[in-house]
Amino acid sequence: MANTRILAHEFEFIAPKSVAEVLDLLRRHGSRAKLMAGGTDLVVLMKMEKVAPEVIIHLAGIKELDYIRDEGGLRVGAGAKLSKIRAHCERDKRYLALYDAISSLGKPQVWNMGTMAGNLCTASPAADTAPPLLVYNGRVKLVSGSGERTLGLDAFFIGVNRTALAEGELLVEIQTDGVSERTGSAFMKMARVGADISKITCAVAVERDGSRCVSCRIAFGAVAPVPMRAKAAEALVRGAEVDEALLEKAGRQAAQEIKPIDDVRSTAEYRRDVARTLFKEVFSRAWARAEGEGT
Amino acid sequence: MEKKDYFSVGKPARRKDGMAKVTGREIYSSDVSLPNMLYARVLRSPHPHAKILSVDASEAESMGAVCISYKDVPKAPYNERQVSIPEKTYRDRTVLPDRVRHVGEGVAAVAAKTEALAERAMRSIKVDYEILPALFDPFEAMKDGAPRLYEDVMLGEVVLPIERNIACAREVSEGNVEEGFKEADLIVEDVFTTGRVYHQQMETKSVVCRPEPDGGITVWPTTQSIHNTRQLLGRIFNIPLNKVNVHRVPIGGAFGSSIQMNTPIAVSAALALKARKPVKLSLTREEDMYDHCKYPSWIRLKYGVKKDGTITAGQMETVVDVGGHNIQAYPLLGCMAGWFVSLYRMPHLSVRGTAVYTNKAPACAMQGYGNPQVSFAVESMMDMIAEKLDMDPIALRLKNYVGLGETFWGQGPTVRSIIRSCGVEEMLLKGKEMIGWDQRGKPQEKAGRYRRGIGVGRSFHTSGTGAPMPGEVIDYSTAMVKVNEDGSVDFLTGLMCHGGGTLEACAKIVAETLGVPLEKVGISPSNTLSTGYDVCTHATRGVYCGGAAVKKAAESAKRILLGFASRLTEVNPDALQIRPDPESGQGVIFLEGAAGKSITVGETAKIAQIKGWGTAIAVESHRQVNCPPCFVTNFIEVEVDTQTGEVRPTRAVAAVDAGTVMNPDLTAGQLEGGLCRGIGLALLEDTQYDGNTGRLTCGASMVDYKVYTAVDMPYVDRVQTFFANTYEPSGPFGAKGVGEAANNCTAGTVANALYNAVGIRFKDAPITPEKILKALKDKAAGERG
């Protein structure tokens, strides 16, 4: 049984001041090292004795990573705290699925501590910021000593708690596509209680022309080894006249695409049963927002 | 009896420990720090059932840690709960065991200079286990041929062989149940279960134990009974009681989990005595979740009723899975019978209860002690009967409830008394108006995705366990009251406050009795050296029993004080009164109608001190001779999302009949807290075990053991609380208890509300969204097919 009151594990703690320093540290220490931003995931994992890094590289002091910009889409530095991103999305109003997701993630204390980059790199199947980023066609920019590359989020998540980050690589920026005026987005989660790991989550971004759906992205979390897009459901909705029957059909399709399991929080059967309802609700909210209705 | 207008009793006031709590300066056991203190850690069994063949702590010792295991500690078995009389106490626990019976049971322990060092030392200990087959289902455990978890235990001084893993059993009957069923027009029978809830009191079980130069020990434990802790430690470690000093320490929530002496306490005492230094042992949350839990229940209930709703007979059979140790299952079975028997009148009844050992965390009392479980079954069944008879559920209850003037045996068959105060009818009739009972509709009328339903439930708890004759459990309190030379007053008692305001109520009792302002009454810190025996703050006895002892002591101190005042005023003491005086800010002793014959309490005490007459101080032990029911009623409205099975409590009305309500603000808070925990019992909370490893499937942490948060509960203006207008003649200033009553009927009320919403009777708590959605799907399929 792990002792959750103290950190029994011993390690070296380094607080670099620049990305270059981080890369150098990663190169030197390799798999002995883990990166820490807010610590809300890493410290928990260490306390539960699921990871035991010999070196912790603390990212919080790296000012060059702490930014949120818009360059035809979001450009969020890896050091930007969830609270800052949430506030930005609340003001901006174009990325409300991300606002919804951070608002229902954990608790306010975690928003003050944690980063979106950290949420993605932990790569829990239930990572709440992943579905919204997927529907905004999210990408991650990774740098290492030998250069940089940008990966779509769908390629970034490769398994439960596994990402495509290579040894020596640092996630520096999260990017999204821009969203048009006629796009609305939303995210909702289902959980046991008000502050909890999700049973199932859904995000939708939809571009609307009157009663017709121009384009649509649908993503689910906590119902597959990785956060996933429901592409067959998207295909049904894209270009179609949106009505109850269409949403019902798309919802059923989505429920078939997801791959939920039984776990301590819920069952595969339940998750499949509610996926349809959840999708319809999230879609409806995104649809209303596309016309400037509702919040 | 008429209710009087009191100046302190029944008036809201800032709690006296509030300043310390709100400024973070209240010191709980887990906050205590002493010079030269060592930190302890316990090595715990990874196996659900195993013999310990050997323990090798040599590496730990070489790190400088002090270590203990079975061979280093006293071996006599005990029961960590000392409330029952010795002859009725089942003893299967030792300080450290030579055989473990659940994952997480402590095997060995170390103390070292830092917690980190203790952790390393603990992990270096090598234990050789002989793994034994484990059992996780009480029905499997009772089958012939099942592995035996115990060969025998001690019952009092008798060696009691354990057959079929049955820890204990009880049967009670009155009349002839078969005859009673024959008289019935309708028989209703069903089985109800509740989960293995975890108390999740916010403070994990903790203790600091300091060895004294004279061979004694001083202890700062999480406990609900400083005196039982003292007696048990004194006996285990063979230390005279006057050298065992157990401090009353504020506790971060109890709910019954510290009625027994918690497992860290004897371990830390053993370490402290060996190390000759203070030792702190505070459980981690994970350890705490393996340490104790609420009694789960399996209840088969059968009622016979006449067409007009009169109950002719009732039968309850219960199987209780107690886990690896029998902490208090025997009195539990008696109480469960008592709850069943006292809810509704049954001329013929029979109760059979069986407690069974399994390889899980030991169960112990949690708010209600079987009453939430029994009430869940009974209140569900009352609604089921009402529906079959086409009768209003409230009318059915009013027809059959055990109330004013009737014989009541809430704590078990040996303790009977007549009910002398009862607010059942008032609460049902007023509550139904407040919730809008008549507009609740029938389930079959409801449609749409979101469906609301209103449920009713009622229950009670006994105010303590008092009785006219000695019984199976000990119950009395001792209190001291003294008047200081400035008119302030100290009172001293072994009673605890778990947060509900027991000591605040006692302060008001002192103030009211003596006639001094509440601000002048101080709650003295207490320990076992300075206080007389108080059995335990449990069983909703704090105010009714403990407060009565405080009142008695206050009355005695008052007599002495008035004797001094009489000498000074030349007025006969029987003619003197005391009342709070706003001008002087203290109590004033006076003769009605005589202007010149008054003197402050302070002046009197001061003169008595100077003249050497003495102090107005008194100590009294007091036992209440009965345990009147404090009744509770809930009305709860839920909204069911029929597409997801999720349930939201939307409105609630909670009422209690506590006689005179001592702390109206805190009592309302207890009702609100009881709703939250009761809804959790009904819909959310359970712990389950992996049948292979014996580990908790939730991982024993708060990541996956969830309780409701602030967003899960209805808004403040959607929850109403009120108190019945009653007065209990046998209680201090007419008071009864509140504590456990606040929670007892909630789960049953929720089940009834669910039925009213969706027309499905759920009998297995927790009633999760997964269960609800499945039932809705099955119902729809059944209707289509």
Next chain:
Amino acid sequence: MKKQRIHLIVNGEAHELWVEPNALLLNVLRDDLGLTGAKYACGLGQCGGCTVLMNGEAVLSCLVLAVAADGAQIQTVEGLVQPDGSLDRVQEAFLDHSAIQCGFCTPGMVMISKDLLSRNASPSEKEIREHIRGNICRCTGYNSIVRAVKSCAE
């Protein structure tokens, strides 16, 4: 592990401390500085009992490495008391509304309420409940706490 020197300004007082890299802020506050208001109740960031303000923002101190807090301003519930002994208005509100039962969650609840009111001087009940949802109270059912915080809204 080598101890590292850190500086913390706790409740306005500067402290120089030597801590191991794996020391947690919660334990440094409780054991090294004797500020036992913040509590260990779960250790995994699930209960909010360890909530303190770090650089003005509520954090879970059981998950903060002390070395990661180097240079930070920390405010604990003990620090809300004014030099003249008077209480912060949130503390007064908790007392007035009987929002304290066993008191173990109280320090965390007070600090998260301070965090809320510093961001939103007039929170609605919905906003209050959302903001304190990560702070578990097992005693009160939350209503008295919500009433207390509501009474502090402008």
